[in-house]
Amino acid sequence: MKYSLNLLMEFAMNTELIVPDLGASNIPDKVRDILKTAIYDRRLKPGDKLPSEEELRKQFKVSKTVMREALGQLVAEGLIEKRRGALGGSFVAEGNSERILHVVLDCYHLGGLTIEEVIDFRRNIEPIVLEMACARREDSDLDMLKTNLDTCRQALEKGTIDRHNQVDFHRLIAVACHNGLLASSMGAAIKISREFTSKLPFSLPEAKEDFEYNEKFFECIKNNRFTQARELMAAHFERSKMLVKRYRSLDPKK
Amino acid sequence: MKYSLNLLMEFAMNTELIVPDLGASNIPDKVRDILKTAIYDRRLKPGDKLPSEEELRKQFKVSKTVMREALGQLVAEGLIEKRRGALGGSFVAEGNSERILHVVLDCYHLGGLTIEEVIDFRRNIEPIVLEMACARREDSDLDMLKTNLDTCRQALEKGTIDRHNQVDFHRLIAVACHNGLLASSMGAAIKISREFTSKLPFSLPEAKEDFEYNEKFFECIKNNRFTQARELMAAHFERSKMLVKRYRSLDPKK
DNA sequence: AATATAACTATGCTTGACAAAGATAATACG
């Protein structure tokens, strides 16, 4: 079998190699950077199969362990996927914006982002997002949003609260904008909000009030009511602000 | 030395362990998930030192190789940092939003995001960002922006173009909003834009026109001219749109 | 007292061997 990866030899040739990335100190990182560069340059495209670990190991002239660690990092970064078995191997991953969400979440949990920032982000951006959704939504988006509303309504009618879906409605609004970057960043912000608010007390009347907002948002999107949408979203966030404040006053520390 | 990580034993106890994350198939992933969970739960806080590889290996009852792979993945994900030497080891990383940028870039290079989406994101969000900057900028932000303008102006006066800084001005606007999530997502979008437009031809008159926009943005931010800012940014993006279109017509494929 | 050296602790790298998964080909058997 022939692989179009002789270019990797650029590594094997130079013990002190020329890496485009600022010099990684250890060998696995160097190997990883070379493969990463090949992917960035599209010499390796999504779906492409890399040589086997054994083959790569020989090409890079590194040990099995190092090769595995380099590939492991690329897997962790979501750039490649590995499959076992006879037809297995390492494959360049399809671009999926799922990882954006995870990284933002990581950052939040490490204290690199505060909940205030996240909510501030939403408060300022979501009005625009709703406006965009009004302009761009397709019929399938309306169906999607409607399904969410129905699910939440059924829960409320039974006296329960579907908190997950009720918050998720906001993510779906972003999805209806048909912009991956927007959907990812809003998705992350909303996921963090959801994780945070899940600790807050939430009464049935409050939930119903929240749900009514979602219904109003839906009507705006359906009927392309741009300006009304904006005001509504602003009002909604004034409310959220109060909820967070109340929580903070209940539990002053942290 | 005593580590407060006996909780890790929850793994060692169960050969078939209970991982919060949906079952990772291989051992390193399981170990990684457990450590990740500990970080998420803040049982391990940024700056905390993990036990040595040897110690962890014993606690998790896994081989050295597996332990290293698990830690390697956490490093790749930016959750921990490793240092060599006597006082070395694995340390929980401080939250840094730098990784968000990398992941978005990865996603773009894998085809998970198109340049159209990125520009669309900017066109819709940046007017708000500029507006926010008008309201929130501090004196230090004005200095930062001014320094950028000076650098670019000097280049133009010498007949050269400082493309990097001229685009970077937009990132600095986002920074002036004092919201990490906003700065990160806009930073990523702008970095991708920059990478893309670096392939476009760019004449000196065009660069000057672009620079004048930056100067106008600065005046808005300085004097809190919200509404003017918005119109300006919209106009600026109409221009960018044309530039991209021209590029596409020059090079129809890709 | 300043400097070189040794010891210690931790990560980094190598090698070799075997296990397990997944696909294919060969074989046995109805």
Next chain:
DNA sequence: CGTATTATCTTTGTCAAGCATAGTTATATT
């Protein structure tokens, strides 16, 4: 002849033991 089982082959996954290297600390030498 067709199906089911078994063997085999490729590739990733795991283990183990040892040595190399970095960085700190203590010790010895001058």
